[in-house]
Amino acid sequence: MPLDLATIRAAHERIRPFIKRTPVLTSERLDAACGGSLFFKCENFQEAGAFKSRGACNAVFSLTDAEASSGVVTHSSGNHAAALARAAQLRGITAHIIMPAGAPESKVRNVGSYGGWITFCEPNLAAREAACAQVAARTGATIVHPFDDLRVAAGQGTAAVELLEDEPALDVILCPVGGGGLLCGTAVAAKALRPGVKVIGVEPALADDVAQSFHAKHRISIPTPATIADGLRTNCTGEKNFPIILESVDDVVTVSETGIVAAMRAIWETLHIVVEPSAAVPYAAIMEGKLSAQGRRIGIILTGGNVDLDKLPWVKS
Amino acid sequence: MPLDLATIRAAHERIRPFIKRTPVLTSERLDAACGGSLFFKCENFQEAGAFKSRGACNAVFSLTDAEASSGVVTHSSGNHAAALARAAQLRGITAHIIMPAGAPESKVRNVGSYGGWITFCEPNLAAREAACAQVAARTGATIVHPFDDLRVAAGQGTAAVELLEDEPALDVILCPVGGGGLLCGTAVAAKALRPGVKVIGVEPALADDVAQSFHAKHRISIPTPATIADGLRTNCTGEKNFPIILESVDDVVTVSETGIVAAMRAIWETLHIVVEPSAAVPYAAIMEGKLSAQGRRIGIILTGGNVDLDKLPWVKS
Numbered sequence: 001m002p003l004d005l006a007t008i009r010a011a012h013e014r015i016r017p018f019i020k021r022t023p024v025l026t027s028e029r030l031d032a033a034c035g036g037s038l039f040f041k042c043e044n045f046q047e048a049g050a051f052k053s054r055g056a057c058n059a060v061f062s063l064t065d066a067e068a069s070s071g072v073v074t075h076s077s078g079n080h081a082a083a084l085a086r087a088a089q090l091r092g093i094t095a096h097i098i099m100p101a102g103a104p105e106s107k108v109r110n111v112g113s114y115g116g117w118i119t120f121c122e123p124n125l126a127a128r129e130a131a132c133a134q135v136a137a138r139t140g141a142t143i144v145h146p147f148d149d150l151r152v153a154a155g156q157g158t159a160a161v162e163l164l165e166d167e168p169a170l171d172v173i174l175c176p177v178g179g180g181g182l183l184c185g186t187a188v189a190a191k192a193l194r195p196g197v198k199v200i201g202v203e204p205a206l207a208d209d210v211a212q213s214f215h216a217k218h219r220i221s222i223p224t225p226a227t228i229a230d231g232l233r234t235n236c237t238g239e240k241n242f243p244i245i246l247e248s249v250d251d252v253v254t255v256s257e258t259g260i261v262a263a264m265r266a267i268w269e270t271l272h273i274v275v276e277p278s279a280a281v282p283y284a285a286i287m288e289g290k291l292s293a294q295g296r297r298i299g300i301i302l303t304g305g306n307v308d309l310d311k312l313p314w315v316k317s
Numbered sequence: 318m319p320l321d322l323a324t325i326r327a328a329h330e331r332i333r334p335f336i337k338r339t340p341v342l343t344s345e346r347l348d349a350a351c352g353g354s355l356f357f358k359c360e361n362f363q364e365a366g367a368f369k370s371r372g373a374c375n376a377v378f379s380l381t382d383a384e385a386s387s388g389v390v391t392h393s394s395g396n397h398a399a400a401l402a403r404a405a406q407l408r409g410i411t412a413h414i415i416m417p418a419g420a421p422e423s424k425v426r427n428v429g430s431y432g433g434w435i436t437f438c439e440p441n442l443a444a445r446e447a448a449c450a451q452v453a454a455r456t457g458a459t460i461v462h463p464f465d466d467l468r469v470a471a472g473q474g475t476a477a478v479e480l481l482e483d484e485p486a487l488d489v490i491l492c493p494v495g496g497g498g499l500l501c502g503t504a505v506a507a508k509a510l511r512p513g514v515k516v517i518g519v520e521p522a523l524a525d526d527v528a529q530s531f532h533a534k535h536r537i538s539i540p541t542p543a544t545i546a547d548g549l550r551t552n553c554t555g556e557k558n559f560p561i562i563l564e565s566v567d568d569v570v571t572v573s574e575t576g577i578v579a580a581m582r583a584i585w586e587t588l589h590i591v592v593e594p595s596a597a598v599p600y601a602a603i604m605e606g607k608l609s610a611q612g613r614r615i616g617i618i619l620t621g622g623n624v625d626l627d628k629l630p631w632v633k634s
Contacts, residue, residue: 023340025362044589045342265626272361272622274589305589309582315632 003150003184003244005192008157015057015155018090020046022159024166024299027270034286036293039170040267041163044275044305048086048114050079050231051159051303052146055181058155059144060087068093070140075121075128077103078231079304080146085116096141098131100124106308125224125235147179148238157185163299164193172291174282175301177201177210177252178232180241186301187248198250200291202282204229205254210237214245214252228257228313231278231304253291259284261313267302277313279303320467320501320561322509325474332374332472335407337363339476341483341616344587351603353610356487357584358480361592361622365403365431367396367548368476368620369463372498375472376461377404385410387457392438392445394420395548396621397463402433413458415448417441423625442541442552464496465555474502480616481510489608491599492618494518494527494569495549497558503618504565515567519602521546522571527554531562531569545574545630548595548621570608576601578630584619594630596620 001007022042031037043051060072071094074084081097088095097116099108100123111118121131136143144152159182160173173190177183180201187199203211207225213236221236237245245252255263264280266287267273279302286293318324339359347355360368377389388411391401398414405412414433416425417440428435438448453460461469476499477490490507494500497518504516520528524542530553538553554562562569572580581597583604584590596619603610 020343028364047345049589268591268626272366272591274585274591309585309629309631312626312629312632314626315629 001150003153003188005189007154008161008185008189011058011154012158012161014061015054015158018047018057018061018087019053021162022046024163025271025273029270030266034293036296036298038293039163039167039297039299040271041159041299041301042273043159044273044279044302048079048082049304049306050083051156051182051301052079052083053086054158055152055155056080056083056087056144059149059151060084060091060093062151063142067142070142071096072144073132073135073139073141074098074144074146075132076146077107079306081107081116082110082114084144085111085114089115094141096135096139098128098135100128104308110306145238147181148240150240153181153185153241155185156182157189159301160186160189161193163301164190167297167299168194169297170194170197170299171296172198172200173299173301174200174202174285176229176232176278176281176303177203178278179234180210180237180245182301182303183249184241184244188244191248199248200250201252202285203252203254204232204260204281205256207232207234208254209235210245211252211254213237213242214249217246229260229278229281231276232281253285255281255284255288255290259288263287265314274305274307275302276304276307279305318467320470320505322506324471325478325502325506328375328471329475329478331378332371332475335364335374335378335404336370338479339363341480342588342590346587347583351610353613353615355610356480356484356614356616357588358476358616358618359590360476361590361596361619365396365399366621366623367400368473368499368618369396369400370403371475372469372472373397373400373404373461374407376466376468377401377408377410379468380459384459387459388413389461390449390452390456390458391415391461391463392449393463394424396623398424398433399427399431401461402428402431406432411458413452413456415445415452417445421625427623462555464498465557467557470498470502470558472502473499474506476618477503477506478510480618481507484614484616485511486614487511487514487616488613489515489517490616490618491517491519491602493546493549493595493598493620494520495595496551497527497554497562499618499620500566501558501561505561508565516565517567517608518569519599520569520571521549521577521598522573524549524551525571526552527562528569528571530554530559531566534563546577546595546598548593549598570602572598572601572605572607576605580604582631591622591624592619593621593624596622
């Protein structure tokens with residue numbers, strides 16, 4: 001299955017009953033501060049608290065009944081895990097979730113609340129992939145990778161479709177980059193709907209595997225990054241995603257950790273919404289002057305809102 | 318000028334260029350927890366961070382050019398002050414704001430950011446009213462009372478008009494009660510648009526002047542209340558509001574301080590939005606079982622989102 005506007009539109013029809021049409025928010029103050037017009041697509045309001053519900057629902061509801069009957073499996077400690085558990089629950093099938101030992105209680109509880117079957121493993125990528133393959137082999141469950149799966153990327157691209165329906169005249173769309181599923185879905189959807197729009201990925205400088213790869217034009221892997229943006233701690237972009245990113249994305253820029261925290265706080269205070277650090281990364285690029293907003297209409301995908309309210313980065317503990 | 322659907326609709330037309338059409342959010346989880354369907358009208362996203370921009374804009378843009386040329390004046394340390402300063406700035410006139418000495422820095426800054434002219438006075442109601450009258454006498458400015466002004470109440474009622482446009486089949490509408498401006502605007506709009514709907518005010522038990530007055534059928538004044546819901550620390554409902562509240566409101570119920578904090582946190586965590594304590598008061602009534610949500614469609618006006626992110630009630634300092 002290719003990733004194109006037709007597959008993204010088909011995904012949109014498929015997932016519509018199971019996801020929210022999230023609003024687009026604006027702010028006089030944030031616009032005045034940057035000299036442009038910013039349009040924030042609030043995927044922090046999405047079911048399970050993140051855009052990941054789009055890709056997870058598309059993957060789960062794309063399965064044949066025979067495939068679905070054996071369930072699905074993934075390795076993730078974050079928003080994809082909760083979104084996949086929820087999607088599986090909606091279809092009435094089993095979701096096996098491989099989580100690293102020591103994952104935060106709140107994330108374990110969240111997956112459990114959607115009926116996910118959790119298996120703990122050693123906290124490294126090799127152990128997670130091995131456990132995932134083992135569960136798949138034993139149960140026949142379909143592996144739904146958090147980002148390197150074009151059904152998932154097609155689902156993620158539906159956020160950009162809605163954003164451009166609400167705000168057709170955008171000059172730029174910014175989204176955070178972890179593994180690149182959202183970025184390639186966004187770029188393919190946006191370029192098909194509005195050929196002149198620029199699509200720019202933003203990454204923490206501490207987790208710049210995609211920025212490095214994009215500029216080197218080949219995939220570069222980095223050690224597990226220590227960024228506060230916990231949704232973007234990936235080692236390397238996906239094999240399937242990367243050629244699409246190279247072809248369709250205009251640039252990948254990076255931001256500092258202090259910039260991420262400042263952007264997160266500015267969004268909470270000004271838009272009055274709760275976003276997680278990963279979701280604040282694109283606005284950090286504007287605050288840090290990594291791209292000019294002057295006179296431009298910029299869409300920003302706010303990816304998620306799952307944070308521990310007892311551990312806010314600006315509160316000294 | 319009476320307060321009726323026609324004046325509220327006229328207010329809506331008048332203020333439309335200056336306010337936001339705020340979205341209505343829902344949550345599978347909050348619905349499952351209460352057995353009903355909850356529809357949250359997000360006035361925390363309103364310009365200046367609260368529904369107060371509706372009433373303030375209606376008052377300011379109702380003035381004749383001759384009246385407007387002398388400016389407006391109010392006494393308020395909170396959201397009404399910022400909203401009035403913003404409305405005056407939009408009309409290009411002066412807003413004099415009487416604030417109590419010792420008001421939080423963030424609130425003073427907020428009023429200043431909209432170009433309000435601040436006068437400090439002793440922190441009690443008599444001193445605030447005296448200072449307000451003095452400024453009005455000296456400058457000819459029109460007093461725009463925070464709640465006991467039917468132009469203000471008509472503006473506040475426009476939030477209920479939008480809520481019922483988006484969700485026509487509500488059984489109940491809940492709103493917080495401070496001085497009663499929002500409550501009487503909401504009740505008049507809602508009963509005219511949907512006669513069967515119940516309109517219920519919710520107050521902190523520590524600030525139950527309107528609940529007491531409603532049940533006694535005459536206005537009762539209380540000492541300045543110490544509730545965490547800083548937007549609802551009024552001594553007594555307004556003279557103009559009270560007969561409307563008695564006629565149009567179905568009940569006024571009260572909630573505990575711990576209930577307010579628990580409701581605020583639940584809203585932050587589940588809806589992924591920032592609301593101030595006052596805005597969490599109606600949901601606290603559902604959490605505390607002060608009214609049954611079972612099988613009912615309940616609209617809730619989330620009044621504002623102005624909080625100090627360094628002083629969250631669940632973070633020990």
